[in-house]
Amino acid sequence: MFKNGDIVKVLIPNVINRGYDYRLTEDADVGNFVRCTVMNRQYIGVIVGLGDSNLDVSKIKPIIEVCHLGKMSDSDIKWIYKMSEWTLMAPGAVLRLIINVMDAFDSPKVEQLYEYNFEASCKMTDARQNVCDAFHSNDNDAMSVNDIQNIAKVSNSVVKTMIKNGILIPTTQREKTIDDFHYDYVDMKNVVLNQEQQSAADTIASAIKTGGFSVHLLDGITGSGKTQVYFDAALRAYMDGKSVLLMMPEIALTAQFISRFEKRFGAPPVVWHSNLTAARRRNIWRGVANGSIKMVVGTRSALFLPWQNLGLVVVDEEHDTSYKQEDMGNYHARDMAVLRAKVSGFPIVLASATPSLETLHNVALGKYKRLRLNSRFGGATLPKIETIDLKQEKAESYKLNESDEKEVSGNLSPRLCAEIESTLSQHKQVMLFINRRGFAPIVQCKKCGWVAQCPDCSVGMNYHKRIGKLVCHICGKTQNLPNICPQCGNEVSMRGIGLEKIQEEVSVKFPNAKTALVSSDTIMSREALERLVRKMEDGEIDIIIGTQILAKGHHFPNLTLVGVVDADMGLFGTDFRAGEHTFQQLFQVAGRAGRGEFPGRVLLQTYQPEHPVIQAIVKGNRDEFMLSDMESRKMAKMPPYGNLIAVIIEADKESVLKKYCEQLANATPTFENGKIMGPIAAQIYQIRNWYRMRFLVSGDIKTHLQPVVQYWLSKVKQPVNVRVKIDVNPQNFM
Numbered sequence: 034m035f036k037n038g039d040i041v042k043v044l045i046p047n048v049i050n051r052g053y054d055y056r057l058t059e060d061a062d063v064g065n066f067v068r069c070t071v072m073n074r075q076y077i078g079v080i081v082g083l084g085d086s087n088l089d090v091s092k093i094k095p096i097i098e099v100c101h102l103g104k105m106s107d108s109d110i111k112w113i114y115k116m117s118e119w120t121l122m123a124p125g126a127v128l129r130l131i132i133n134v135m136d137a138f139d140s141p142k143v144e145q146l147y148e149y150n151f152e153a154s155c156k157m158t159d160a161r162q163n164v165c166d167a168f169h170s171n172d173n174d175a176m177s178v179n180d181i182q183n184i185a186k187v188s189n190s191v192v193k194t195m196i197k198n199g200i201l202i203p204t205t206q207r208e209k210t211i212d213d214f215h216y217d218y219v220d221m222k223n224v225v226l227n228q229e230q231q232s233a234a235d236t237i238a239s240a241i242k243t244g245g246f247s248v249h250l251l252d253g254i255t256g257s258g259k260t261q262v263y264f265d266a267a268l269r270a271y272m273d274g275k276s277v278l279l280m281m282p283e284i285a286l287t288a289q290f291i292s293r294f295e296k297r298f299g300a301p302p303v304v305w306h307s308n309l310t311a312a313r314r315r316n317i318w319r320g321v322a323n324g325s326i327k328m329v330v331g332t333r334s335a336l337f338l339p340w341q342n343l344g345l346v347v348v349d350e351e352h353d354t355s356y357k358q359e360d361m362g363n364y365h366a367r368d369m370a371v372l373r374a375k376v377s378g379f380p381i382v383l384a385s386a387t388p389s390l391e392t393l394h395n396v397a398l399g400k401y402k403r404l405r406l407n408s409r410f411g412g413a414t415l416p417k418i419e420t421i422d423l424k425q426e427k428a429e430s431y432k433l434n435e436s437d438e439k440e441v442s443g444n445l446s447p448r449l450c451a452e453i454e455s456t457l458s459q460h461k462q463v464m465l466f467i468n469r470r471g472f473a474p475i476v477q478c479k480k481c482g483w484v485a486q487c488p489d490c491s492v493g494m495n496y497h498k499r500i501g502k503l504v505c506h507i508c509g510k511t512q513n514l515p516n517i518c519p520q521c522g523n524e525v526s527m528r529g530i531g532l533e534k535i536q537e538e539v540s541v542k543f544p545n546a547k548t549a550l551v552s553s554d555t556i557m558s559r560e561a562l563e564r565l566v567r568k569m570e571d572g573e574i575d576i577i578i579g580t581q582i583l584a585k586g587h588h589f590p591n592l593t594l595v596g597v598v599d600a601d602m603g604l605f606g607t608d609f610r611a612g613e614h615t616f617q618q619l620f621q622v623a624g625r626a627g628r629g630e631f632p633g634r635v636l637l638q639t640y641q642p643e644h645p646v647i648q649a650i651v652k653g654n655r656d657e658f659m660l661s662d663m664e665s666r667k668m669a670k671m672p673p674y675g676n677l678i679a680v681i682i683e684a685d686k687e688s689v690l691k692k693y694c695e696q697l698a699n700a701t702p703t704f705e706n707g708k709i710m711g712p713i714a715a716q717i718y719q720i721r722n723w724y725r726m727r728f729l730v731s732g733d734i735k736t737h738l739q740p741v742v743q744y745w746l747s748k749v750k751q752p753v754n755v756r757v758k759i760d761v762n763p764q765n766f767m
Contacts, residue, residue, distance in 0.1 A: 345379060
């Protein structure tokens with residue numbers, strides 16, 4: 034405990050901070066949150082230790098106040114510095130991920146709130162539907178104008194018009210308090226685990242009771258009931274007085290999951306995600322900080338809530354690439370969760386039907402314990418998976434209208450079409466998967482070669498027929514589709530296929546089928562996804578056509594046929610993880626079929642039916658494929674058998690970028706068992722008018738690359754208009 038007048042080190046949540054000295058004005062301890070100023074700007078920081086600047090006391094600023102709202106434990110502070118060492122983010126940048134709700138330390142703002150008038154008669158435009166969804170995502174609580182705009186992603190004019198038309202009604206409704214999020218959870222005893230599940234649950238329960246760090250891989254096929262096993266673990270930790278985090282990809286936070294949670298525990302979960310109102314974020318953050326909220330279901334950012342007595346973390350779909358954060362610092366939430374569990378000494382559960390190679394490698398080394406679930410819950414059978422060789426069976430062309438003379442090239446083979454017809458005749462549902470948004474990825478003039486490119490990014494623009502626009506999938510910029518080539522005046526053509534083009538073909542070949550598109554363009558919120566799920570469950574959709582959003586966690590009992598339009602799409606990327614990611618994606622998609630009482634079938638259209646990834650999926654040889662992929666990585670010394678750090682340099686001027694990269698190249702140090710490669714132009718050289726180059730630092734598994742990178746970058750002064758991003762073991766090589 035520090036006394037009034039003591040000099041303490043305070044970590045401030047900003048991107049460069051490693052801690053400043055301040056003079057206490059009241060007694061406080063390590064881990065206390067304090068309010069202080071840096072360059073006349075107020076911050077909430079945390080006391081991390083004794084001051085060490087050796088400045089005269091008269092030159093050291095006093096803190097403004099000690100905030101009596103929970104505190105961070107010694108192990109939490111240690112975790113911040115460990116994460117900083119690994120990711121090369123400054124400790125202050127890590128703390129910013131935790132203290133990201135600044136008004137949690139202030140009195141609630143007094144501002145006008147609005148309720149949504151669900152009885153209002155109005156035309157439901159896309160923007161208004163987004164506003165409606167924003168209210169649904171916050172249990173229809175009253176919201177401020179800022180919240181409505183930020184969550185619904187609509188303009189101020191949309192909100193003003195809705196207020197004017199009586200769709201949004203001013204209200205004096207109080208803000209929710211911490212007590213509104215306090216739930217008592219019990220076992221409703223409405224789920225009976227099978228023998229496999231019970232064995233896994235008992236193993237995790239033993240680890241919770243014993244205490245200490247351990248990692249358990251809950252490795253179960255799709256539909257095997259992994260969720261109910263980790264629900265069991267969560268309840269045991271909660272009943273033991275521990276706090277519990279159930280972490281999952283954003284899109285998996287569906288009404289189906291929340292309903293299952295409430296059915297099992299007798300109360301809804303406290304949910305943390307990106308579309309919460311400021312008031313709700315504030316109260317959940319405060320509730321976690323003071324220990325009144327002990328169980329949260331959330332996305333990767335929930336790991337950085339100010340947990341008190343955290344005793345269990347579950348990372349569902351641990352292989353999912355959305356756990357990798359690349360905006361506010363580069364880190365992998367799964368790995369940082371394991372690090373937090375190790376530093377604080379509690380068990381963690383990683384769940385997946387297709388675990389990452391890094392996780393399987395740790396199982397092989399004995400660092401993680403694997404708990405296997407080999408059968409589908411409730412007696413459902415695994416779908417039969419077959420290939421359609423597109424070299425032998427060409428897709429049939431079709432006419433958009435009977436009066437057309439010209440035929441359009443098709444993408445659905447005769448066999449897949451026959452199976453779709455048969456499935457529909459049995460009143461069952463079909464899923465068609467293609468992981469490409471829009472209608473056509475390339476718009477080009479065949480005569481002069483002109484290609485529609487984004488003016489701000491060095492990528493081609495995709496044509497989206499639904500909105501009649503060209504769209505950049507990097508920055509989101511839109512443009513009108515030119516009627517003729519802007520260079521030579523000839524006709525432009527569409528090349529490649531997207532899910533909108535598949536829907537067009539389906540509408541011609543199966544005119545009576547009710548279809549729905551699912552991608553990030555059509556599903557703008559969890560509520561929109563839930564509406565679609567309900568339509569599937571109610572039989573209002575016959576054929577659902579979608580991207581990777583469909584691969585995650587959805588349970589459609591009447592879905593019996595899955596067709597993968599282009600199974601080869603991800604096989605030949607430049608990323609060394611291309612095979613692994615393609616296998617995971619296709620395996621997860623295949624797992625959507627036959628989850629109810631009716632058996633399922635999966636058809637993979639491919640030009641490469643003998644490719645190891647395709648064969649592994651067809652034969653169900655997941656472990657054999659993973660071992661083969663591991664051997665390839667071992668020979669190449671790629672993760673998990675080697676270490677990589679990507680250093681991405683960005684500048685708004687090419688000359689500045691190239692000069693700085695040249696200076697870095699001339700300063701590269703030599704070190705044992707590793708090398709620094711580059712610079713080379715990034716695969717996407719320009720993003721939002723910033724130019725990009727990359728270095729890649731590699732080393733063997735025993736080489737600690739972070740100190741090398743720190744030393745190297747410190748040798749060259751970074752210009753003010755240059756950004757340096759460091760990505761440890763990168764997932765993205767663009």
